[in-house]
Amino acid sequence: xxxxxxxxxxxxxxxxxxxxxxxxxxxxxxxxxxxxxxxxxxxxxxxxxxxxxxxxxxxxxxxxxxxxxxxxxxxxxxxxxxxxxxxxxxxxxxxxxxxxxxxxxxxxxxxxxxxxxxxxxxxxxxxxxxxxxxxxxxxxxxxxxxxxxxxxxxxxxxxxxxxxxxxxxxxxxxxxxxxxxxxxxxxxxxxxxxxxxxxxxxxxxxxxxxxxxxxxxxxxxxxxxxxxxxxxxxxxxxxxxxxxxxxxxxxxxxxxxxxxxxxxxxxxxxxxxxxxxxxxxxxxxxxxxxxxxxxxxxxxxxxxxxxxxxxxxxxxxxxxxxxxxxxxxxxxxxxxxxxxxxxxxxxxxxxxxxxxxxxxxxxxxxxxxxxxxxxxxxxxxxxxxxxxxxxxxxxxxxxxxxxxxxxxxxxxxxxxxxxxxxxxxxxxxxxxxxxxxxxxxxxxxxxxxxxxxxxxxxxxxx
Numbered sequence: 510x511x512x513x514x515x516x517x518x519x520x521x522x523x524x525x526x527x528x529x530x531x532x533x534x535x536x537x538x539x540x541x542x543x544x545x546x547x548x549x550x551x552x553x554x555x556x557x558x559x560x561x562x563x564x565x566x567x568x569x570x571x572x573x574x575x576x577x578x579x580x581x582x583x584x585x586x587x588x589x590x591x592x593x594x595x596x597x598x599x600x601x602x603x604x605x606x607x608x609x610x611x612x613x614x615x616x617x618x619x620x621x622x623x624x625x626x627x628x629x630x631x632x633x634x635x636x637x638x639x640x641x642x643x644x645x646x647x648x649x650x651x652x653x654x655x656x657x658x659x660x661x662x663x664x665x666x667x668x669x670x671x672x673x674x675x676x677x678x679x680x681x682x683x684x685x686x687x688x689x690x691x692x693x694x695x696x697x698x699x700x701x702x703x704x705x706x707x708x709x710x711x712x713x714x715x716x717x718x719x720x721x722x723x724x725x726x727x728x729x730x731x732x733x734x735x736x737x738x739x740x741x742x743x744x745x746x747x748x749x750x751x752x753x754x755x756x757x758x759x760x761x762x763x764x765x766x767x768x769x770x771x772x773x774x775x776x777x778x779x780x781x782x783x784x785x786x787x788x789x790x791x792x793x794x795x796x797x798x799x800x801x802x803x804x805x806x807x808x809x810x811x812x813x814x815x816x817x818x819x820x821x822x823x824x825x826x827x828x829x830x831x832x833x834x835x836x837x838x839x840x841x842x843x844x845x846x847x848x849x850x851x852x853x854x855x856x857x858x859x860x861x862x863x864x865x866x867x868x869x870x871x872x873x874x875x876x877x878x879x880x881x882x883x884x885x886x887x888x889x890x891x892x893x894x895x896x897x898x899x900x901x902x903x904x905x906x907x908x909x910x911x912x913x914x915x916x917x918x919x920x921x922x923x924x925x926x927x928x929x930x931x932x933x934x935x936x937x938x939x940x941x942x943x944x945x946x947x948x949x950x951x952x953x954x955x956x957x958x959x960x961x962x963x964x965x966x967x968x969x970x971x
Contacts, residue, residue, distance in 0.1 A: 546642075556658050558648075560599075563599065564648060586662060588602055592614070592623075596623060618630070619659055625649065639663050642666070707723060719746060775796055824864050825970050828867060829855055830857065835872060843879050843888065846882075848886060850888045855894060858893075862947075866942040867967075877935055877936065881905060898948070900966050907961065919936050920937065939965070
């Protein structure tokens with residue numbers, strides 16, 4: 510990405526510099542050519558003024574004029590020809606090519622100057638095999654034209670002058686391009702550095718390290734938003750992996766015992782099948798108990814797995830109506846165990862929870878309460894409307910639990926009394942479903958140390 514960013518900035522800078530440079534160079538070239546032509550025109554007028562006296566009195570000979578013409582021609586690498594009003598050459602800087610006494614009026618630029626025009630231009634020189642630039646001016650005094658002066662020089666003189674003037678522009682363009690490259694290199698580093706940190710953390714996640722986090726308070730807004738999203742994802746992944754590992758560890762540990770017991774009972778049943786059919790039948794009954802226990806554990810684990818992996822769509826539910834309905838469903842089992850079950854609360858209390866979660870929550874809490882309630886006691890399912898929550902409490906009058914036991918009761922497979930039936934997953938399922946629904950679940954000793962109060966609070970819908 511850094512190379513792409515660098516190439517794009519440098520490429521755009523090159524295009525802009527070439528486009529603007531071409532326009533500037535064109536303007537400078539035209540300006541410099543016009544300046545040079547103007548200077549040569551000025552020099553031609555000056556020379557014309559110096560040789561005017563010679564043309565006014567042709568019989569007069571002034572050797573200093575020839576020296577002046579030759580000196581000027583040598584200094585400017587220029588050819589000079591001075592003609593009289595008839596176009597005859599009277600002074601020259603190059604007698605070989607521009608001989609004296611020859612009629613030059615047939616040359617357009619000289620002919621134009623002899624009628625009072627100032628001309629300039631360029632033409633191809635067969636002798637020099639190059640473009641020749643010329644300037645012709647008339648020699649005028651008042652209304653009389655005494656002759657003309659023509660200066661000519663190779664076009665390379667203009668090219669060299671333009672090259673000297675534009676050289677600094679190319680240096681500026683090169684410096685600008687270098688500056689653009691340096692700045693784009695620095696800026697691309699600032700842009701890609703946070704992305705490299707993200708890449709490093711992603712690689713760490715791929716290797717199983719979920720401890721790294723990105724800084725959320727540095728860089729531009731987009732980078733900070735990306736850091737927040739990445740950290741949130743890493744936290745969730747860390748939580749899911751921990752849950753998965755805990756789930757696998759707990760499941761393997763808890764399934765090992767009933768599977769081992771079931772295998773032993775099957776082996777003993779096989780041994781006793783021929784010798785003692787009655788004992789074999791009893792052992793088959795024990796095996797069935799282990800299968801039921803194993804089934805209970807598997808169903809509890811599946812319930813947790815479904816809640817962790819399923820969709821977390823929250824729906825509205827009338828917890829008061831639901832609690833009353835579940836109380837009626839559990840009443841027959843409670844009466845069979847000589848336990849009274851009752852509902853205490855308003856006719857309606859609307860909260861929000863995961864779909865089907867409230868039924869599982871109430872059933873697990875009521876099942877625990879009835880299972881741990883002595884004969885002749887009561888279980889109360891109470892619903893209360895709080896300011897922002899709906900509170901559902903299941904209260905029993907059993908042997909009770911200590912505060913430490915209440916805190917540990919939501920751990921998977923933990924049981925206060927290992928002699929009683931159960932998988933130790935009921936309360937773990939309750940807590941997990943409640944937290945996914947955005948609520949809280951607590952367990953506390955009952956009044957006077959008797960019984961337990963299991964309380965669930967879910968968001969209230971107003």
